[in-house]
Amino acid sequence: MSVVADERLRIGEVAELTGTTPRTIRYYEEIGLLRCGERAQGKHRFYTQADADRINEIVRLRNLLGLSLEQLSQLLEAETARAELRREYRETEDPAAQREILGQLLGHIGTQLELVRGRLAELRQLERELVQKQRRARSRVRELNA
Amino acid sequence: MSVVADERLRIGEVAELTGTTPRTIRYYEEIGLLRCGERAQGKHRFYTQADADRINEIVRLRNLLGLSLEQLSQLLEAETARAELRREYRETEDPAAQREILGQLLGHIGTQLELVRGRLAELRQLERELVQKQRRARSRVRELNA
DNA sequence: TTGCTCCTCACGTCACGTGAGGTGGC
DNA sequence: TTGCTCCTCACGTCACGTGAGGTGGC
Numbered sequence: 001m002s003v004v005a006d007e008r009l010r011i012g013e014v015a016e017l018t019g020t021t022p023r024t025i026r027y028y029e030e031i032g033l034l035r036c037g038e039r040a041q042g043k044h045r046f047y048t049q050a051d052a053d054r055i056n057e058i059v060r061l062r063n064l065l066g067l068s069l070e071q072l073s074q075l076l077e078a079e080t081a082r083a084e085l086r087r088e089y090r091e092t093e094d095p096a097a098q099r100e101i102l103g104q105l106l107g108h109i110g111t112q113l114e115l116v117r118g119r120l121a122e123l124r125q126l127e128r129e130l131v132q133k134q135r136r137a138r139s140r141v142r143e144l145n146a
Numbered sequence: 147m148s149v150v151a152d153e154r155l156r157i158g159e160v161a162e163l164t165g166t167t168p169r170t171i172r173y174y175e176e177i178g179l180l181r182c183g184e185r186a187q188g189k190h191r192f193y194t195q196a197d198a199d200r201i202n203e204i205v206r207l208r209n210l211l212g213l214s215l216e217q218l219s220q221l222l223e224a225e226t227a228r229a230e231l232r233r234e235y236r237e238t239e240d241p242a243a244q245r246e247i248l249g250q251l252l253g254h255i256g257t258q259l260e261l262v263r264g265r266l267a268e269l270r271q272l273e274r275e276l277v278q279k280q281r282r283a284r285s286r287v288r289e290l291n292a
Numbered sequence: 293t294t295g296c297t298c299c300t301c302a303c304g305t306c307a308c309g310t311g312a313g314g315t316g317g318c
Numbered sequence: 319t320t321g322c323t324c325c326t327c328a329c330g331t332c333a334c335g336t337g338a339g340g341t342g343g344c
Contacts, residue, residue, distance in 0.1 A: 012297065022298080027334060044298055044342065063212055064269055069333070095290050102287050109280045116273050123210055123269065127262050134255045141248050144241050158323065168324080173308060190316065190324055215307070299341065305334085315325065 008046040018055040025055065033058065033073055065115050078108055155193040164201040171201065179204065179219055211261050224254055 011022045018025075028034045029045075034054070039045060054076075061072055082104050089097040157168045164171075174180045175191075180200070183191060200222075207218055228250050235243040 010297075021335080023334065023336085026299095031333090042299055042341070060268075060272065064265070064272060066209055066212060099287065099290055102283050102290070105283050106280065106287075109276055109283065113273065113276050113280070116269055116276060119210070120266070120269050120273065122206075123262055123266050126206065126210060127259065127266065130255055130259050130262065134252065134259070137248050137251050137255065141245065141252075144245055144248070156323075167309080169308065169310085172325095177307090188315070188325055296344095297342085299339105301338090302336100303338105304336075307332090309331075310329090312327090312329105313325105316323085318322095 007049055009048065009052065011045050011047070014047045014052050014055065017052045018059055020055065020059060028055070028058065028069070031069060031073075033069060033076070061112075065119060067115075075111070078104075082108065153195055155195070155198060157191050157193065160193045160198050160201065163198045164205055166201065166205060174201070174204065174215070177215060177219075179215060179222070207258075211265060213261075221257070224250075228254065 009017070011025055014020075015022050015025060025034070026045075029036055034051065037045060037047075058072055058076070061067055061075070062069070067075070082101060085104075086101050089101060155163070157171055160166075161168050161171060171180065172191075175182055180197065183193075185191060204218055204222070207213055207221070208215070213221070228247060231250075232247050235247060
């Protein structure tokens with residue numbers, strides 16, 4: 001509950017927080033989806049809340065949008081690059097640069113919204129069809145009872 | 147376009163109709179998700195429109211709900227059993243039996259609707275969060291322009 | 293010091309993809 | 319008869335699961 005900036009989470013705790021497993025987190029590191037974090041070979045990995053947040057985002061997009069880790073990697077790479085730029089440019093207080101960054105952010109959000117809304121449309125269509133089936137079955141039950 | 151009951155579709159045609167591949171269809175047969183259809187070893191498989199419909203349903207539930215083929219198998223097994231009973235009992239014209247079958251059908255539809263609505267809720271939540279991010283970014287753009 | 297969690301191989305699994313080499317049907 | 323699609327192995331791949339055997343930190 002206490003939000004400490006330099007909180008050091010262990011891999012098992014992060015796994016619990018994100019509904020994954022240590023193996024999954026190590027695999028994401030292996031394929032470059034997650035930062036590797038400096039540590040001596042064989043030593044324990046440590047994570048921050050920001051790492052947990054990123055894993056949560058990955059898992060959510062993976063589950064809800066059915067993207068491959070390769071596709072997710074591309075989707076999040078842009079975001080990571082932006083975050084980098086943002087930290088750099090925020091200090092310059094240059095409004096033109098900030099507008100540029102915000103434009104990129106809006107583009108990125110737009111891409112994700114398109115994907116989410118496409119899925120939503122498909123699921124709503126499926127729901128409609130199931131409700132239609134349900135109505136027909138209920139109507140036949142009423143006929144039988146009449 | 148012509149709907150002929152005994153239309154004989156080849157595996158490549160079914161794959162095209164369902165957005166899958168011949169390999170996928172053979173794999174579903176291999177693990178028992180699809181009927182095997184009597185045919186001599188090495189001879190060509192043939193399918194009906196009903197088979198294509200079933201594959202479409204499988205693919206849709208797989209993609210939209212993220213179920214494993216094992217879970218899908220269980221979900222559809224009940225449906226297959228019902229369809230069987232239905233053909234048997236429809237001829238008897240026994241209203242009690244028909245009520246029973248309709249009850250099972252309604253239960254099955256209810257299960258699927260629960261899954262679909264759970265997913266819809268998660269996706270709507272994700273959409274809300276993205277829209278919220280979008281608003282904040284746009285508001286910051288307006289601030290910069292002021 | 294004692295557990296518990298962590299570590300690194302490394303093989304297994306699910307749901308197919310991808311040739312290799314050969315046969316079938318309009 | 320000529321293509322095209324089909325057939326059956328069988329190995330490859332992606333995203334992890336699951337031990338085996340060993341070390342690290344509160």
